[in-house]
Amino acid sequence: MIETAPDRLTRMLAMVAYLRDNPAVPVAEVAEHFAITEDQVIADVNTLWVSGTPGYMHGDLIDFAGDDLDHGVLTLLDSREMDRPLRLSPGEAVALLVALQSLQGAALAPEDSALVEETIAVLRTAAGEAAQAADAVELVDRRREVDDRAARIREGLLAGRRLHLRYVSASDQTTERDVDPLQLLTDGERWFLVGWCHRAEGVRHFRVDRILEVQVLDAAADAHPDVRLTGRTEPDTARAEQVRLELASRARWFAEQLPDAHITELDDGWLELTVGVVDLAWLHNIVLALGPDVRAVEPASIAARLSATAQSALDAYAALERH
Missing domain, CATH: 3.30.70.120 (Alpha-Beta Plaits)
Incomplete structure (x- = not known):
């Protein structure tokens, strides 16, 4: 499986912090610590060597001891502060506060809810006056709309009746379609309707938060005994x-x-x-x-x-x- 760019970036930043705390570490030991090959360690170091802060001249780049590397040892000379904790700007702090406050109304586990509240308190203290801007942001709770639509879908499922949807697809196209509901699923964050779409003449997955309108029709939903329901919230691509x-x-x-x-x-x-x-x-x-x-x-x-x-x-x- 090919490593994703975010995964590699996370590892390389962690490598900088690790080398700050562990000077003159053999390449083999670094490879063992991060569960990668020695060749990958060298590739990461070569990428870090040409990374740094704006300006990107020699003095702006992360630096290692070249002589040590020739002998299979990594010594970090200049981290360009990539190993320091992130400092949020006022705008970033406000955006994070608003996002955290939106989580407070979610159905979180008790331990998660306590963690969110503690994080908000710490962030408000650190943000100072900038935190007041977050209080001015009005959060519109769309969960109630989604819950209402999910309730109507559930009604159609239990009654065995067809649904009429007005739906915005991932390609940003608004369509109207009749659907025989088969399953209502959740991944813990979003609700999904799995149904037989008469417009597409096949099984489709609909995100409930993209459904603009849903009506329970008088027509009975057709039986679809050949459809294999997997319980997945995403289409079986x-x-x-x-x-x-x-x-x-x-x-x-x-x-x-x-x-x-x-x-x-x-x-x-x-x-x-x-x-x-x-x-x-x-x-x-x-x-x-x-x-x-x-x-x-x-x-x-x-x-x-x-x-x-x-x-x-x-x-x-x-x-x-x-x-």
């Missing part, structure tokens, strides 16, 4: 249409966000991403947004549809320019 993309390395952030995606490093630094796609409209939006960071799409039928969508967009822009 392994059973969806498999699409292969070639992405530039700077689009790695996108690839790492996809569940069940398979990422392969290509020899020229690009990435090969294979992912199951349920909603082709979502794929169209993503590929158009990534633009030159996508150089190949397979199968050819999907590539042709993407090309036609892109050409339609270009034609629309050209028509605007003529007018």
Whole structure:
């Protein structure tokens, strides 16, 4: 499995703190401590060696003792304060306070609720006058709306009746559709409706917080004995249409966000991403947004549809320019 960029960044920052507290450590010992190979330790050090603070001249970069490294030992000479605790700006402190205060109304376990309250108290003290700005932010609780929709979905499930949804998809398209409800699931943070969508003629997963309206219809929901319910809150993308993309390395952030995606490093630094796609409209939006960071799409039928969508967009822009 390819290591994600956030995981590597976290390890490298931890390595700086570790080397500050443990001078002249053999590379093998560092590799054992972080459960990585010695080659990966050297790769991390080489990346840190060209990292630092704005200016990025020689005196602005993290520095190691080169002679020690030649003998298989790591000695940190200058951390550029990367080993110091983070100091929040007033704006960052307010944003964090607002986020924590929004958690207070959530259904947290007692120990989690106590931790949130303690963190808020500490942060308010550290933020000083800036904490007053957080008190001026009005938090709108959308959980009640979500709970109401979940209750109507549950009503349809128990009564065996079809639902009518007005829904905003991940591709930011608003549609109306009739759905036979099959399951109502939660991952602990969000509710999901699994249902047979008559518009798509297949099973779809709907995030309840993206449902704008839900109506319980008089029509009875059809039985779908062939549908295999997995209990997962996300679509089974392994059973969806498999699409292969070639992405530039700077689009790695996108690839790492996809569940069940398979990422392969290509020899020229690009990435090969294979992912199951349920909603082709979502794929169209993503590929158009990534633009030159996508150089190949397979199968050819999907590539042709993407090309036609892109050409339609270009034609629309050209028509605007003529007018």
